[in-house]
Amino acid sequence: MRAAFRIFSRRFARDQRGNVAVIFALCCVPLITFVGCAVDYSRATQVRSKLQAAADAASVGAIAKASPGFIAAGSMTSDGTIAVGVTDAQNIFNANRANLTGYTLNSVTPTVVKSGSTINSTVSFTATINTMFLGLIGKSALSMSGTSTSTANMPLYVDFYLLLDNSPSMGVAATPTDITNLQAKTGGCAFACHDTSMKAGTSNYDIAKANNITTRIDVVRQASANLMDTAQNAQTYTNQFRMAIYDFGAASASIGLRNLFSLSSSLTSAKTAAGNIDLMAVAGQNDAFTADKDTPFTTIFPAINSAIASPGAGTSSAPLKYLFFVSDGVADESNASCLKTMYNKNWGNIAPRCQSPINPTLCTTIKNRGIKIAVLYTTYQPPTDNWYNDWIAPFNAGTWGPSPNSEIAQNMQSCASPGFYFEVSPTQGISDAMNALFKKAVADARIAG
Missing domain, CATH: 3.40.50.410 (von Willebrand factor, type A domain)
Incomplete structure (x- = not known):
C-alpha cells in the first residue's frame, strides 16, 4: 500500500498537464484588462473623431460665403463678435452630432469674430464617455476635448x-x-x-x-x-x-x-x-x-x-x-x-x-x-x-x-x-x-x- 502511494505521489509531482490551465487563469486578469482598455479607448477615439468632425463643420460653415455670420459681417462698421454666427455654429455642431450616442457632452463653445477684413471662427468642446473595462482598475470615465479654427477673408470694399x-x-x-x-x-x-x-x-x-x-x-x-x-x-x-x-x-x-x-x-x-x-x-x-x-x-x-x-x-x-x-x-x-x-x-x-x-x-x-x-x-x-x-x-x-x-x-x-x-x-x-x-x-x- 505504501509502495503504491509513493508511486502515485511521484507520478503526480511529475505530471505537468494542468500547468496551462493554471497559467492561463493567472494571465486572464491582465489580458482581459488590456483588451478592455483597448476597447474603451477605441470607443473614446471614435466618439472624439466624430465630435471633432462636427466642430470642423461648424467652424467652417459658420463663416461660409452664404452663412448668416458672413453676411452679417458685411454690415458691421467695427470689429467684434458676430452673434448670428455663434448661433449658426452651435446649430451646425448639434446637427452633425445628432445621431452620436454613448457619451456625455459637457460643453461646446463657438466664437465667431470679425477682425478687420477677416472673420475668425472657433468651436471647442469637452465630453466624457463611461468605460466598461477600465472601471476594473478604477477608471470609470474617459475625458476628451477638441478645437477647430477657421478663417475667412471678407470681400474688400x-x-x-x-x-x-x-x-x-x-x-x-x-x-x-x-x-x-x-x-x-x-x-x-x-x-x-x-x-x-x-x-x-x-x-x-x-x-x-x-x-x-x-x-x-x-x-x-x-x-x-x-x-x-x-x-x-x-x-x-x-x-x-x-x-x-x-x-x-x-x-x-x-x-x-x-x-x-x-x-x-x-x-x-x-x-x-x-x-x-x-x-x-x-x-x-x-x-x-x-x-x-x-x-x-x-x-x-x-x-x-x-x-x-x-x-x-x-x-x-x-x-x-x-x-x-x-x-x-x-x-x-x-x-x-x-x-x-x-x-x-x-x-x-x-x-x-x-x-x-x-x-x-x-x-x-x-x-x-x-x-x-x-x-x-x-x-x-x-x-x-x-x-x-x-x-x-x-x-x-x-x-x-x-x-x-x-x-x-x-x-x-x-x-x-x-x-x-x-x-x-x-x-x-x-x-x-x-x-x-x-x-x-x-x-x-x-x-x-
Missing part, C-alpha cells in the same frame, strides 16, 4: 471713379465702316463734332445720330453701362462696390471736371447715369470759350485728385480707391509748359496751345496717394485731314494703333498703375476691356488685402 474723356476728339467715328459712312455724309470729315453754332440737325454730331453712325463716345457710354452690370454681379455685399462718374464737361462754355454721378453703391442708378454720357458740345470752330482747346488734362487731373478721398484698407468704412481713366490720350489746352511745342511749318507757332500726349506726372500725384489708376487707351482710326497729319501723327511711329513706338500709348501706359493698362483699337471691344480692368482690379484688391 472698393470705390471706383470713372473719368471719361468726352472731348470732341471722342466724337471720331468708332470703326473704319463708321468713318467711311460719316465721311460720305459730311463731305470727308470723320469727326462727329457737337457744334451748337450750326443750324439744328446739320452738325456732324446730328448727322451721325440721324444715320446710326457709332462714334467713340457712344461705345464708351455703352461700355460704362455694362460695367455697372458686371459690378452688380460680382459683389458679395450689396454695398461692396461704389461708383462715381466724371467727364470733362457738358460744353466748352463750362469745361472742367463734371460730376455726372456722385459716389454711390446704387449700381442701378449708376447705370442710368452712364446712359447720359455724351460728347462735349462746342460753340463752333475756334469758339470763344476755349478756342478748340477742349482736353485740359492739367486742370482735370488735379480736380479728380481732389474729388477722391484718401484710400483705406478695404473695409466698409475705409474702401480702397480705383480711378478708371478712359481717353484717347491727347491733351489739347492752353499750357505754356507743354510736352510738345506747337510748331509746324504748315501752321506756324501757335503756342501756348498744347496738343500732345498726356503728361504722366499728372497721374503720379494720384498714384502716390495709394490710389490705383486703370487706363483704357482708346486708339482710333486716323481721319484724313491735315490737322491730324501735322499735329497728331508725329506722336506715333508707323501705322496708327497699338504700337510700342506710339508716344501716346507709352504715356498712357506710364499713367496706369502696373498691370492696369489696356489699349483697344476701334475693332476691339471697349466694353470687354473695361470689364476686364474691373475684374483685374477686384482680384488685385483681394491679393493686396
Whole structure:
C-alpha cells in the first residue's frame, strides 16, 4: 500500500498537464484588462473623431460665403463678435452630432469674430464617455476635448471713379465702316463734332445720330453701362462696390471736371447715369470759350485728385480707391509748359496751345496717394485731314494703333498703375476691356488685402 502511494505521489509531482490551465487563469486578469482598455479607448477615439468632425463643420460653415455670420459681417462698421454666427455654429455642431450616442457632452463653445477684413471662427468642446473595462482598475470615465479654427477673408470694399474723356476728339467715328459712312455724309470729315453754332440737325454730331453712325463716345457710354452690370454681379455685399462718374464737361462754355454721378453703391442708378454720357458740345470752330482747346488734362487731373478721398484698407468704412481713366490720350489746352511745342511749318507757332500726349506726372500725384489708376487707351482710326497729319501723327511711329513706338500709348501706359493698362483699337471691344480692368482690379484688391 505504501509502495503504491509513493508511486502515485511521484507520478503526480511529475505530471505537468494542468500547468496551462493554471497559467492561463493567472494571465486572464491582465489580458482581459488590456483588451478592455483597448476597447474603451477605441470607443473614446471614435466618439472624439466624430465630435471633432462636427466642430470642423461648424467652424467652417459658420463663416461660409452664404452663412448668416458672413453676411452679417458685411454690415458691421467695427470689429467684434458676430452673434448670428455663434448661433449658426452651435446649430451646425448639434446637427452633425445628432445621431452620436454613448457619451456625455459637457460643453461646446463657438466664437465667431470679425477682425478687420477677416472673420475668425472657433468651436471647442469637452465630453466624457463611461468605460466598461477600465472601471476594473478604477477608471470609470474617459475625458476628451477638441478645437477647430477657421478663417475667412471678407470681400474688400472698393470705390471706383470713372473719368471719361468726352472731348470732341471722342466724337471720331468708332470703326473704319463708321468713318467711311460719316465721311460720305459730311463731305470727308470723320469727326462727329457737337457744334451748337450750326443750324439744328446739320452738325456732324446730328448727322451721325440721324444715320446710326457709332462714334467713340457712344461705345464708351455703352461700355460704362455694362460695367455697372458686371459690378452688380460680382459683389458679395450689396454695398461692396461704389461708383462715381466724371467727364470733362457738358460744353466748352463750362469745361472742367463734371460730376455726372456722385459716389454711390446704387449700381442701378449708376447705370442710368452712364446712359447720359455724351460728347462735349462746342460753340463752333475756334469758339470763344476755349478756342478748340477742349482736353485740359492739367486742370482735370488735379480736380479728380481732389474729388477722391484718401484710400483705406478695404473695409466698409475705409474702401480702397480705383480711378478708371478712359481717353484717347491727347491733351489739347492752353499750357505754356507743354510736352510738345506747337510748331509746324504748315501752321506756324501757335503756342501756348498744347496738343500732345498726356503728361504722366499728372497721374503720379494720384498714384502716390495709394490710389490705383486703370487706363483704357482708346486708339482710333486716323481721319484724313491735315490737322491730324501735322499735329497728331508725329506722336506715333508707323501705322496708327497699338504700337510700342506710339508716344501716346507709352504715356498712357506710364499713367496706369502696373498691370492696369489696356489699349483697344476701334475693332476691339471697349466694353470687354473695361470689364476686364474691373475684374483685374477686384482680384488685385483681394491679393493686396
